[in-house]
């Protein structure tokens with residue numbers, strides 16, 4: 499792409515607070531990320547770091563009374579400023595989301611054909627043309643007998659086959675951006691590999707940008723061009739995938755890699771990160787990771803490190819330039 503092309507996704511300084519029992523709870527702080535056309539960008543981090551909330555913000559799918567600051571633009575359009583009709587148009591066109599559990603994305607009482615054609619029909623495509631298009635899409639995701647599949651109900655498909663249907667539906671509106679939130683976690687290993695292969699092949703062929711959320715660093719290293727690492731509601735490091743995994747600058751990234759035996763070839767056994775992750779609401783002053791970090795100094799518990807340039811990437815660590823062996 500040229501440098502003038504509009505990115506599929508631009509998130510700038512996104513802050514989100516959700517209503518809590520007493521006061522609003524901060525969930526995300528200053529999240530900035532980009533996905534360019536045709537690029538696969540990973541978002542990784544432990545449970546509760548805010549990955550899903552960040553993804554949902556891209557579709558304007560935040561809980562009622564969520565308070566936001568910053569900007570989220572899909573294909574140049576500001577999502578946080580959209581009204582309901584504009585959001586519905588966005589979800590039918592520019593952006594599609596694939597969730598972990600395909601059964602949560604479909605209505606069990608409606609035929610797969612209705613699910614696949616409703617967006618096309620809503621956009622004015624005549625019934626017969628929408629059905630032909632749905633068949634093509636099912637064929638593209640490797641469903642045999644696409645015409646027969648259109649007449650079937652979701653319970654007549656395995657989880658892996660239904661996730662293919664969901665991917666077909668996601669691609670129906672030719673979106674600029676796909677948001678995939680742990681799309682294979684609920685599937686068995688062989689099916690996972692098939693789904694990833696389909697997703698990456700179709701995304702590359704169509705030039706769609708993809709934001710891919712995963713706990714699985716090995717998978718991220720295999721499919722992502724760039725990766726953002728999230729901890730306690732903030733981006734703590736980002737870089738091209740190879741640079742990030744070869745030379746992490748943030749001890750949290752290094753900790754995640756050390757838990758992943760196939761990536762950390764030298765490690766005989768995976769080494770878990772000590773302690774447990776905190777949410778942004780629980781995070782103490784300073785660096786939220788300091789209490790779990792073997793390299794923390796007094797300054798780390800006092801000043802929150804900014805995300806700043808180190809080497810080719812960005813890292814939010816006071817010691818990122820010291821060349822300490824992580």
Ligand SMILES: Nc1ncnc2c1ncn2[C@@H]1O[C@H](COP(=O)(O)OP(=O)(O)OP(=O)(O)O)[C@@H](O)[C@H]1O
Nearest residue numbers: 516525543544545546547548549550551552561777
């Ligand atoms: N609807 C909601 N109402 C209140 N708090 C929420 C809601 N959804 C998420 N949260 C809180 O927001 C924080 C971030 O959650 P999120 O689900 O985005 O994390 P995650 O990184 O996606 O975790 P996981 O990998 O387990 O899905 C957590 O502290 C969670 O409790």
